[in-house]
Amino acid sequence: MKFKIKKLTTLLIIGLIFPLIITNNFNFSVGQTTFNNLKSSQIYSGIKIDALATSNTTYSGNWTWALSQLWCTGSGTPEEPYLIEYETFVSAGGECLIITNSRKDFIIKNCIIYGSNLAGLFLENVTNGQILNNDIFNNGLGIVLWDVNDTIISNNQVYNNGLSDGIFLQLCYFNTISGNIVYNNSEFGIDLKGSDFNVLTGNIVYNNSWSGIVDGSGIFVQTSDYNVLTGNMVYNNSKYGIHLKTSDLNNLSGNIVYNNTEDGINLDNCDLNILSGNNVIDNENWGIYLFSCDYNNITANFIDKNVFYGIILENSDYDSILGNTITENGDYGIYFYDSCNNNTISNNIVSSSVADGIHIELNSYSNIISGNSINNNDCGISLDGCDFNEITENILNNNTWGIYIESGSNNNSLYENFFLKNGKHANDLGNDNKWNSTTIGNYWDNHTGPDEDPPYGIVDFPYNISGSAGSKDYIPIAEDGTPKITIYSPTTGEKSGMNAPSFNVTIIDDYVFEMWYTLDGGLHNYTFSGFMGIINQSAWDKISEGNVTLTFYARDIPGNVGTAEVTIIKYLIGPITPNGLDPAVIITIVIVSVVGGIAVIASVYIFMKKRMATEKHQINS
Numbered sequence: 176m177k178f179k180i181k182k183l184t185t186l187l188i189i190g191l192i193f194p195l196i197i198t199n200n201f202n203f204s205v206g207q208t209t210f211n212n213l214k215s216s217q218i219y220s221g222i223k224i225d226a227l228a229t230s231n232t233t234y235s236g237n238w239t240w241a242l243s244q245l246w247c248t249g250s251g252t253p254e255e256p257y258l259i260e261y262e263t264f265v266s267a268g269g270e271c272l273i274i275t276n277s278r279k280d281f282i283i284k285n286c287i288i289y290g291s292n293l294a295g296l297f298l299e300n301v302t303n304g305q306i307l308n309n310d311i312f313n314n315g316l317g318i319v320l321w322d323v324n325d326t327i328i329s330n331n332q333v334y335n336n337g338l339s340d341g342i343f344l345q346l347c348y349f350n351t352i353s354g355n356i357v358y359n360n361s362e363f364g365i366d367l368k369g370s371d372f373n374v375l376t377g378n379i380v381y382n383n384s385w386s387g388i389v390d391g392s393g394i395f396v397q398t399s400d401y402n403v404l405t406g407n408m409v410y411n412n413s414k415y416g417i418h419l420k421t422s423d424l425n426n427l428s429g430n431i432v433y434n435n436t437e438d439g440i441n442l443d444n445c446d447l448n449i450l451s452g453n454n455v456i457d458n459e460n461w462g463i464y465l466f467s468c469d470y471n472n473i474t475a476n477f478i479d480k481n482v483f484y485g486i487i488l489e490n491s492d493y494d495s496i497l498g499n500t501i502t503e504n505g506d507y508g509i510y511f512y513d514s515c516n517n518n519t520i521s522n523n524i525v526s527s528s529v530a531d532g533i534h535i536e537l538n539s540y541s542n543i544i545s546g547n548s549i550n551n552n553d554c555g556i557s558l559d560g561c562d563f564n565e566i567t568e569n570i571l572n573n574n575t576w577g578i579y580i581e582s583g584s585n586n587n588s589l590y591e592n593f594f595l596k597n598g599k600h601a602n603d604l605g606n607d608n609k610w611n612s613t614t615i616g617n618y619w620d621n622h623t624g625p626d627e628d629p630p631y632g633i634v635d636f637p638y639n640i641s642g643s644a645g646s647k648d649y650i651p652i653a654e655d656g657t658p659k660i661t662i663y664s665p666t667t668g669e670k671s672g673m674n675a676p677s678f679n680v681t682i683i684d685d686y687v688f689e690m691w692y693t694l695d696g697g698l699h700n701y702t703f704s705g706f707m708g709i710i711n712q713s714a715w716d717k718i719s720e721g722n723v724t725l726t727f728y729a730r731d732i733p734g735n736v737g738t739a740e741v742t743i744i745k746y747l748i749g750p751i752t753p754n755g756l757d758p759a760v761i762i763t764i765v766i767v768s769v770v771g772g773i774a775v776i777a778s779v780y781i782f783m784k785k786r787m788a789t790e791k792h793q794i795n796s
Contacts, residue, residue, distance in 0.1 A: 219246060221267030226277040234267065238279060251279035256305070260284045266291035271314065275299045284308055292338070294319040298326070306331060317341045317360065323350060330354040340366040341383065344373065353377050361386040363395040364412065367402065375404045384413040392418035393435065400424045410434050415441045416458065423447050433457045438464045439481065446470050456480055462504065465491045474498055484510045485528070488518065495519045503527045507534045508552065511561075515539040521546050528552040532574065535561045544569065555597070558584040558605070567591050570688075570732060574598070580605045580642070591652070593618040593686075593732045603642040610640055616650035618686075618733060623654035632685065658684035658729035658737035665725070670744045675715035678725070679707045680739075686732040693726050694718055700728075720745050 223235035231240040238257060241247040249257040257279060264271040264286060271288045272295070274281070282305040288295040295314035298304060304326040311317045311331060315338030318328060324347065333341040333355060341360035342352060347370040357364040357380045364380035367373060375394065384391025392415035396402060399422045408431045409416040416432035419425060420443045428451045432439040439455035440463045442448060451474045455462040462481040465471060468491045478485040478501045485504040488494060489512045501508040501523060508525040509532070511518065516539060525532040525547060532552035533544060536559045544566045549555040555571040558564065559581040566589045571577040577597040578589065584605040590612040594600040600619055603610075610616060615633075622638045634653045640646040663679040665671070682690060691702045694714055701711045710725070726740040 217246065218263040218265060219272075220265050221269055221271065222246075222264060223270075223273040223275070224277070225273075225275045226279065227275075238277070249281070251281065253280050253303075256280035256282045256303075258282050258284065259286065261286065263287040263289075264295075265289060266293075266314075270294045270297040273297045273299075274301055274304070277301045277304075279303065281305070282307060286310075289313045291315060295336070297321075298323050301326065305329070312336065315339060316343055317357075318343070320344045320347050320350065323347045326350045328352045328355060331356075333357045334359045336360045340364070341380075342366065344368070344370045346370060348372050350374075351376070355379070357393075358382045359385070362388050362391055364393045364409075365395070367396045367399045369397075370399045370402070372401045373399075373403075375402065376406050378407045380407060380409045381411045382413075387413065390414070390418060390420070392416065392441070393432075394418070396420070396422045396425060398422060402426075403428075405429050407431075412436065415439075416455075417441070419443070419445045419448065421445065425449075426451075428452050430454070431456075435459065438462070439478075440464070442466070442468045442471065444468065448472070449474070451475050453477070454479075455485075458482070461485075461487050462501075463487070465489070465494060467491060469493050471495070472497070476500075478508075479503055481505065484508075485525075486510070487512065488515045490514050491518070492516045493518065495521070496523060497521050499523045501525045501528075501532075504529070506530045508532045508549075509534070511535045511539045511542065513537045513539070516541050518542045520544045523547045525549045526551045530554065531557045533557070535559070535564060537561070540564065543567075548572070550574065554579050557581070558587060560584060562586050564588075569593070570595065571600075572596055577601050580608055580644075582643075584608070588612070590617060591615055593620075593652075595620050595733065599641065601640050601642075603640045603644040603646040605644055608644065608646055610638075610646050610648040611650040614650070616648040616652060618652040619648070620733060622651055623733075626653035652686075654733065655685050655731075657735045658682050658687055658731055660727050660729055660737050660739035662727060662739050662741050665741060665743045667741055668744060670746055671715075672746060675710040675712045676743065677707070677709045678727075680727055681706055682729045682737070684729065684731045684735075684737070688730050688732045690727070690729045692728065694723055696724070697726075715745070718745055720747060 221234050224241050226237055228237040238251055246262045247257055247259055249255050251257050270293050271291045280303045284307040286309045288309060288311045291314040294316045295311040297319045299321040302324045306328045308330045311333045312335045314336045317333035317336040339361060340363045341357040343366045345368050350373045352375045354377045357378060360383045362384055364383035380393040383393050391413055393409040393412035394417045397420045402425045404427045406429045410433045412435045414437050416435040416439045418441045423446045426449045431454045433456040435458045437460040439458040442465045444467045446469045448471045453476045455476060455478045458481045460482060461484045462478040463486045465488045471494045474497045476499045478499060480503045482505045484506055485501040485508045486496060487510045507530055508528040509520055520533060531554040532549040533556045539561045540563050542564045545568050547569045549569055550572040552574045554576040555574040555578060556566060557579045560583040562585050564587045569592045572595040575598045577594045577600040580603045582604040585607050587608045589610050619638050622634060625635050628635050632653055634651040638648040638651040661681045665676045691700045693700050701714060722742050723745050724740055724742050726738060729737045
């Protein structure tokens, strides 16, 4: 009986493992010169499935007809979709494979589709489809979806389609286009027209638009709203990486867009879109370009080494550029051109532009430029023919010019900016520009005192701005010294066990820029934002038992660093305290007692069992 069970177990193991081995050995890699699907057993020409068809031919019919063919199985339900797998479809003069007027669930998987002057795969008036892991190439268009909803296009290779697009959607809703490799198509890699609520995610789209059409791009979204484009890699396309035209309320996030012939991301007459967390790098024209676009949000993108501008807005209003890192772009980091009004540029890092970090030009009014860190540019901020803009709380550091105002730029307000280590801080050739508010001006690192007369915190003499305007900062900010740090907790000699201690500090300075602490003399630093918190647990875990010096730092915007430290004690098992045993000791005692008790009981049990067995043996003998 034991032999039979053992034999059955062996057979079950072989039955489970063998398919996994087969799958692993035949999981062919995806690449330009390899097919996903080398198991195709038959070749079929010009197949059409029309779910509403009432008559059949050799090559066309409804799903019932399809089931009578060798290449289709299933029942069309979610549990058992119609399945077309491991087959090859070629053209008989038209499309290779067509499915129309279907509401059934179906899957086309691991097939090869090629050789049509029209579309390789054409779906019209279809729902509930899945197009998975197919190779579709050398057609006019690769995959065409027309009036298709709730369908998945995933993990296909779509390439070398010479008439137009790799994947084309028209009037399509709630579809998912994911994980496809789309390349060497003559116009667009992926093309949406009049299609809403679709998700494009994790696709690799490159070397498209080689035919040189005007709007060519890797991904093109036209008159299409509420779509999500996330985690796509789009590169080496002959015009734009991602292009939105007359499309609103779309979300572009986490995409990598690089080395496209013109713009990385281009928006044309698009409103209320979100661009966040994208990497836009090394494109041969502009990183992100908005033309006649309103109420868009460009947030937390990394925009680097584009040949001309990092971000350009033209004739665009009420857009927000927030928290981006914009570095090493060819001309300007951020450029507003021709009637860009009521926009916000805030909390960005703009550095190492060949020309200006931020350039506002030609009738651009009422923009807010605030809280940006602008450094190592030829000019930090420049205004040319622009009025009524507000420039405040920016840090302009190590630029050739801090701020430069050309003639024809009037009635702008500039206050509470920090000018540090610039070649020349400011120049004003306009009229009626205000270099201070009613209560405060700017910080000039070459004009920080004296501050002997009230109001304190203000230099006693105005700062003269160079340029023909003869402007002055009448309330320049005085140097307020090093930040003062007071540590309320932990206190000297305070003991902490396995859990990291909390802290409570105050920092007095009008312009604190950053705060951090260290436990190891500065080898590892940890930033914090509030004045109360808990020491980083992983950092605390690395510290050995004994005395620990906890040092707090604060740097203000001018660069002054304040410090304070306290020595505390780290221990794992502590002594008896006035309130009784330390909690760690109590826990340890309980654990040792329980384990010891179990061990004693087990030993007694084993001893008694052996003794009883011995006595039983003596009686029987």
